[in-house]
Amino acid sequence: MIIPGFIIALATFPGVIVHEMAHQLFCRWFRVPVFDVCYFRLGNPAGYVIHENPQKASHQIWIGVGPFLVNTILGAVVAFPGAIPVLKFDAGRPLDFFLIWLGISIAMHAFPSTGDAKSIWRGVSSRDVPLLGKVIAVPVVALIYLGAIGSFFWLDALYGVAVALALPSLITLAFA
Amino acid sequence: MQPPLPPLTCQLCDKPAEVGYSAELCSVCRTKLAKRPFPIWIKFAVILVALAFVYALAKTPASLVASIAFERGQRAEAAGNFGLAAAEYAKAVEQFPQSISAVARLGIMQYRAGDRDAAIQTLRPLAGRQASKELMTEINAVIAEMQQNRDSAQYKATGITSSTRGSSNDILDRFLAENAPSATPLNSSTQTTARSVKPGTVVADDVGGTKINIPPPTGFFRFDGKSNRVDAQLKSGLASTNRLLAAFASDSDLALAMKDEIPELQRWLFAQALIKSGYFTGTSWMRLKSSTRRDLQTDMEKLNSSELWAKIQSGVASISKDLGLEYGGANVVPLEVFDEDENSLCYAVLLKSQFRATDLDKPVTVIQYETAAMVYVRQRVIYLYSCAVFENKSDADWARTSLQRWRNEVVAANQ
Numbered sequence: 001m002i003i004p005g006f007i008i009a010l011a012t013f014p015g016v017i018v019h020e021m022a023h024q025l026f027c028r029w030f031r032v033p034v035f036d037v038c039y040f041r042l043g044n045p046a047g048y049v050i051h052e053n054p055q056k057a058s059h060q061i062w063i064g065v066g067p068f069l070v071n072t073i074l075g076a077v078v079a080f081p082g083a084i085p086v087l088k089f090d091a092g093r094p095l096d097f098f099l100i101w102l103g104i105s106i107a108m109h110a111f112p113s114t115g116d117a118k119s120i121w122r123g124v125s126s127r128d129v130p131l132l133g134k135v136i137a138v139p140v141v142a143l144i145y146l147g148a149i150g151s152f153f154w155l156d157a158l159y160g161v162a163v164a165l166a167l168p169s170l171i172t173l174a175f176a
Numbered sequence: 177m178q179p180p181l182p183p184l185t186c187q188l189c190d191k192p193a194e195v196g197y198s199a200e201l202c203s204v205c206r207t208k209l210a211k212r213p214f215p216i217w218i219k220f221a222v223i224l225v226a227l228a229f230v231y232a233l234a235k236t237p238a239s240l241v242a243s244i245a246f247e248r249g250q251r252a253e254a255a256g257n258f259g260l261a262a263a264e265y266a267k268a269v270e271q272f273p274q275s276i277s278a279v280a281r282l283g284i285m286q287y288r289a290g291d292r293d294a295a296i297q298t299l300r301p302l303a304g305r306q307a308s309k310e311l312m313t314e315i316n317a318v319i320a321e322m323q324q325n326r327d328s329a330q331y332k333a334t335g336i337t338s339s340t341r342g343s344s345n346d347i348l349d350r351f352l353a354e355n356a357p358s359a360t361p362l363n364s365s366t367q368t369t370a371r372s373v374k375p376g377t378v379v380a381d382d383v384g385g386t387k388i389n390i391p392p393p394t395g396f397f398r399f400d401g402k403s404n405r406v407d408a409q410l411k412s413g414l415a416s417t418n419r420l421l422a423a424f425a426s427d428s429d430l431a432l433a434m435k436d437e438i439p440e441l442q443r444w445l446f447a448q449a450l451i452k453s454g455y456f457t458g459t460s461w462m463r464l465k466s467s468t469r470r471d472l473q474t475d476m477e478k479l480n481s482s483e484l485w486a487k488i489q490s491g492v493a494s495i496s497k498d499l500g501l502e503y504g505g506a507n508v509v510p511l512e513v514f515d516e517d518e519n520s521l522c523y524a525v526l527l528k529s530q531f532r533a534t535d536l537d538k539p540v541t542v543i544q545y546e547t548a549a550m551v552y553v554r555q556r557v558i559y560l561y562s563c564a565v566f567e568n569k570s571d572a573d574w575a576r577t578s579l580q581r582w583r584n585e586v587v588a589a590n591q
Contacts, residue, residue, distance in 0.1 A: 017221055024212070033201055033209030039218055052199040078228050081235035084243045089268070089275035102228055168243065175240070176247035 008157075009046035014102055015109030015160075016040050016047045018074060019067040023049040023116075026066035030059040045113055060123030061137065064116045068144060071110035072163055079103020079164030087165060088172070100164055108160025111147035120144060242271035246278060249285070258288035266555070269298075270458045276307045284318050291386065292322060294555075297454050377589060380421040384453035384556040388421070389589040393445050393562075393582040396424035399433040400446075406433045413488060414448070421447040421558065441563070443574060445582060448559045461552045465521045468550060469513055472523055476510035496531060504530030504539050514547075515580055519587050522549045522579060526566070545572045547579040553590035560586060 009016055017039045027034050027049065036050040054060045082099030086092035112120065123129070124137045147155055184193040186202035193200040201209065214222070249264035262285035268278045279302055287295035299315065307315075374391035378398060381387055392398060400410055400423040410423055423446035429439030456464065468475075479485050489505060496503035506529035515522035527544040543566040551558050562579035564571040 014221070014225060017218065018225065021214070021218065021222065024214075028210055028212075031207060031210045033199055033206050034212045035199075035209065037212065039215075052197065052201075055197055074225070074229060077236065078225075078232045081232050081239040084239040085272055085275070088243050088246060089272040090277050091272045091275035099228065099232060102225070106225075168240075171240065172243040172247050176244045176251070 005044055005046070006042040009040070010042065012105035012108055012160075013040050013046075015071060015075070015105040015107070018071055018106050019109040020047040020049055022067035022070035023051075023063060025070075026059075026063040027051045030054060030056075030062065032059060032063065045115070048115075054123075057123040057126035057128040060126075061120055061129075061141075064112055064120035064123065065140075065144065067116070068110045068112060071106050075103045075105075075107025075110065075160065076163045076167050077103075078106060080168050083165050083168040084172075087169065103164035104157075104160040106160075107163035108156045110159065110163070111150075111156050112144055114148045117141075117145040117148040238271050242268045242278075246281075249281060253281070253285060258285050261285040262289050262291070266457065273301075273457065273459065276302060276305055277311060280307065280311055280315055284314065287318055287322065293382075293384065294386065295322075297384070374585070374589065378422040378447075380447070380449065380558075383421070383449045383554075383558060384456075386554050386556060388449075388553055388556060388558055389586070390422050390447050390558075391585045391589045392422075392424050393578060393585070395426075396445060397427055397430045398422055399425045399430045399439060402430070402433040403436045405436050406438065409438060410446075415488060417450055417452075418448045418559075419451050421449055423447075441565075443562075443564045443571075443578075445560070445562045445578065447586075448561070449556070453556055453558075456552065456555055456557055461555075461557065464557065465516075465550065465552075468521055469516070472513060473510050476508050476525060480507045500533065502532040504532060506530070514576055515549075519553065520549050520551045520583050522547060522576075522583065524548075524572075524576065545575045547575045549579050549583045551583055551586055553587060558586075 020037060020039045024034055024037055026032075032054050033052045034049060035052070036048075038048050040047050051063070054063060079100050079102070082092070082096035082103065085096050086100060120141050124134060124141050129137065147159065150156070184195070184200050185191065186193045186205050187200050188205045189202060191202040191204070194203055194206060197206070199206075245264045245267035249261045249268065252258075252261035252264060262282060265278060265282035265285055269275070269282050272278055279298060283295045283298035283302075286292075286298055295318075299319075302315070376392040376398065378390040378392070379387050380390055400407055400420060410420055414420055423444065425433075425439055425441055425444040429441060429444065432439045485508075489503075493503040506527055509526040509528065511524040511526060513521060513523045524545065524547045527546050529542045529544070530539045531542065532539040544563050545566040546561060546563045549560040551560055560579060560583055562575045562582065564575045566572065
């Protein structure tokens with residue numbers, strides 16, 4: 001099913017904002033100048049951060065991967081206490097559904113855009129990254145790259161739903 | 177020889193640019209752009225997301241515990257360990273009392289474990305609520321079993337054949353309405369006696385459908401049940417809603433009771449429960465404890481002018497008359513909550529009573545220092561009392577410490 005991107009972005013706008021903020025935060029931590037930021041818009045892309053090419057490859061990787069980590073963790077935590085009563089106990093209140101929506105919105109924007117993925121790939125393939133670092137980073141970056149491309153096939157939405165709704169069940173099973 | 181290249185300047189301020197970066201920026205401008213401020217609406221959005229994050233973090237442990245408990249309950253149920261399943265489901269219900277599936281599973285497991293009364297109490301809130309066809313069919317099957325196992329005259333609700341939502345609820349409603357009062361329980365895993373039982377421990381039957389162990393306070397002996405006259409006196413001091421579980425006094429008071437004489441009761445202890453005592457989840461117990469603590473003063477003051485108190489007074493007056501005393505009335509002065517823990521709330525009151533003996537001109541005033549403990553054991557609530565005729569501070573100290581010690585023993589005896 002093809003739904004216009006701006007509708008998806010509008011329905012999940014908190015995730016777009018968190019994603020761009022995460023890029024900007026990592027730029028701030030690594031002292032990389034940010035020339036322009038758009039936290040949200042009804043266009044393609046829905047948000048962006050234009051920054052200087054970092055001096056170090058590791059910084060470039062972190063700035064690219066940052067939103068993946070931030071959005072995944074934030075989405076998982078926010079959705080957790082909403083997902084349990086709704087899915088497990090059939091006792092969801094409006095607040096629980098709100099948390100689930102927020103969690104999915106945030107988590108489904110965890111995947112970097114294709115632009116981010118290219119930037120990460122440049123960082124990993126740089127001569128600055130040692131061989132061991134490349135061995136570890138390449139599969140991760142490949143997965144992220146796949147996610148970035150796969151958003152066309154709803155992979156990002158599936159990821160968001162999995163993080164927000166499937167993860168609580170998996171954690172429960174692991175501890176029970 | 178080529179002339180030296182001019183130094184690179186910052187694109188924003190013309191100061192010398194930092195070397196080694198792709199953008200020509202001085203140190204100040206680079207830092208300034210790196211620390212580009214967030215717009216105010218973004219800060220506002222971040223605060224909202226941060227609030228949701230903090231709220232979620234605070235709620236997650238309880239949700240996780242409930243979810244794990246429910247999962248363990250399902251595993252125990254599948255393994256046929258219904259007592260354990262009920263205990264696990266109870267943890268889930270504590271967190272999500274509005275969950276039909278959790279409450280239903282708890283009720284069904286309580287019944288399967290033999291605690292029929294607890295099952296009725298648990299299933300009662302489901303009356304009138306909508307549930308899946310599958311679940312309602314299961315609940316109805318359990319209710320049908322309950323009915324078959326009971327006296328048919330008492331349990332009239334029959335015909336649990338429909339699996340549609342509306343009619344299933346009707347049957348459940350009717351059944352629960354007819355079976356709300358406590359009844360004698362069947363075998364229950366919650367009724368096991370503690371591993372080390374103190375000699376003389378009283379096993380109180382059917383406190384909300386379960387048994388409660390009441391060990392005797394050290395140095396005191398059970399004296400109720402030894403003399404009809406003494407029992408009548410004890411009963412006269414009880415509210416009609418309550419029942420005495422056991423009363424303990426000194427050895428000499430016990431001897432007096434055995435001689436069918438009224439004991440002096442300078443110091444004594446007793447345990448009570450509500451006749452219609454029910455099942456309490458951890459949450460409902462915490463609510464009860466909290467409201468009792470909050471309303472103690474006003475409730476006790478109201479007691480003095482209540483109908484309940486008047487009935488008790490009337491009973492005491494009647495007994496006093498038999499003893500050749502004219503009872504002049506009593507009133508309660510609330511003191512304070514003096515101890516509280518996870519399973520109990522202890523408070524003290526002063527009871528002032530007046531008597532006039534036929535051979536005395538002046539009335540005699542008796543002050544009793546009474547301490548009470550509301551105790552949560554085996555998901556039921558019982559009440560322990562320690563009373564001393566007040567002559568000096570040591571009597572008050574005794575009433576408090578003896579109650580605390582006895583409370584600890586009762587809690588330990590029911591774990």
